Amino acid sequence: MCYYELVPHVHDIGMGDFIREYHLDGTINEKNYLGNYSDRERIITLPIIPSIEIGRNHTIPDLFKAGGGISPRFVISKRLKELLEKYEANKKIQFFPIKIVQQKSSFKDYFVTNFFGNDDSWIDFEKSEFIEQIITKEGNRFIRLTFKTENIEKRYRNLSEFLERADDLYNNDNKLFAKRVFISSSCSEDVLILDSCVSLNMIISDELKRTIEKQGFFGIEFKPLEISDKEWYGPNGLRKQFYK
Numbered sequence: 640m641c642y643y644e645l646v647p648h649v650h651d652i653g654m655g656d657f658i659r660e661y662h663l664d665g666t667i668n669e670k671n672y673l674g675n676y677s678d679r680e681r682i683i684t685l686p687i688i689p690s691i692e693i694g695r696n697h698t699i700p701d702l703f704k705a706g707g708g709i710s711p712r713f714v715i716s717k718r719l720k721e722l723l724e725k726y727e728a729n730k731k732i733q734f735f736p737i738k739i740v741q742q743k744s745s746f747k748d749y750f751v752t753n754f755f756g757n758d759d760s761w762i763d764f765e766k767s768e769f770i771e772q773i774i775t776k777e778g779n780r781f782i783r784l785t786f787k788t789e790n791i792e793k794r795y796r797n798l799s800e801f802l803e804r805a806d807d808l809y810n811n812d813n814k815l816f817a818k819r820v821f822i823s824s825s826c827s828e829d830v831l832i833l834d835s836c837v838s839l840n841m842i843i844s845d846e847l848k849r850t851i852e853k854q855g856f857f858g859i860e861f862k863p864l865e866i867s868d869k870e871w872y873g874p875n876g877l878r879k880q881f882y883k
Contacts, residue, residue, distance in 0.1 A: 641845040642822045642831065643861040647703045647713070648882060656694050661707050662740065663689035673735070673751070674708035679834060681755040682733060688751060690738035699739060700858020705751055711839055714739070717748040719856055726829040726847050731756020754839060758831040764795050766821035767836075768867075771804075772814040792818065802835060818867045837864075 649657075665687055667674055673686040689709065693699055701716040715723075720734050734750040771791045795801040805815045817837050831842040843851075848861050860882050862871055871878050 640822070640824070640826070642842050642864045643845070643848050644837075644864060645702065645841040645843055646860040646862050647700065648858045648860045657697050657703070658691055658706055659694045660692040661689040661709075662692060663687070667708055672708075673712075673753075674710075676753070678712055678752075678754050678839065679757070682735075682753055686735060688735055688737050690740050690745075693739060693741040695742050697741070698857065699741065699746070699749075701856040702859050705737075709751065712754075713752045713841070714749055715752065716856075717750065718854075719851075720750050722847075722850065722854070723830060726843075728830040728841075731758070731830065731832050732841070752841075754832045754834075754841075756832045757834050758828065758842075759798055759833055759835045761823050761826045761828065761831060762798065762833070762836055763821040763823045764797050764801065767794065768818040769793050769795065769801070769836075770816045770818050771808060772816065773808075774813055798835070805835070820864050822864065 663672075665672070669675075669687055671684060671687045673682075673688045676682050676686060689707075691705070691714065699716075701719045703714050704710065705712040705714050714737060715734070723729075723732070724734075731754065733753040733755060735753065736747060737749050737751040739746040739749045769792070771793050773789045773791060775787045775789070777787060793804075795804065808815050820833070820837055822831070822842075829844040829847045833840060833842055842864060843861075851859060851861075860878075862878070866877060870876060
């Protein structure tokens with residue numbers, strides 16, 4: 640089964656910024672403010688959520704990044720939420736109502752996400768490829784200090800080995816990126832939340848992708864998980880074949 644990252648499509652339609660402003664009754668210092676919760680744990684009580692003002696003339700998509708003080712969450716339409724729930728996304732994602740404002744209109748049929756599941760154990764490490772970015776310093780008190788960056792392609796045997804190596808790299812000011820990720824052939828989940836190995840995001844099955852496409856949702860792209868960012872988003876990337 641193929642898997643895809645669910646990616647908001649950026650449209651250059653409308654006047655000014657897409658997200659114009661955030662409106663909050665209270666302050667961000669309040670304990671229950673959504674931005675004070677980690678987007679990696681279940682929230683027990685209803686959080687305080689700011690409303691989002693969208694710039695005039697922008698079409699409000701079914702999926703967009705919440706941004707601001709409630710990042711890295713997503714905002715999704717009620718229709719998309721209901722579809723994701725049919726595919727049991729509520730087992731790993733919470734959906735909280737959020738008010739969307741645009742000029743003199745307000746919309747209450749949108750929801751902000753909170754991820755609390757983690758499906759990294761479904762990654763097929765024997766096939767997946769990663770890049771270790773090693774930064775070395777050269778120089779001394781007589782020679783000007785320079786930095787050299789080396790990207791090394793690596794594979795790991797399992798999640799434990801990956802996490803151990805990731806900790807070692809970050810503790811030494813180096814980095815670790817996913818190049819291409821494969822999901823185990825034994826996985827039957829339609830919605831996955833990947834965190835440790837991929838930027839925190841929703842990953843969906845090929846079946847769910849086809850359903851979303853058939854139902855005509857607006858503002859959504861699908862990036863194949865098995866294709867690297869460079870191959871997809873690069874100057875001559877594959878994305879151009881599917882999205883403008």
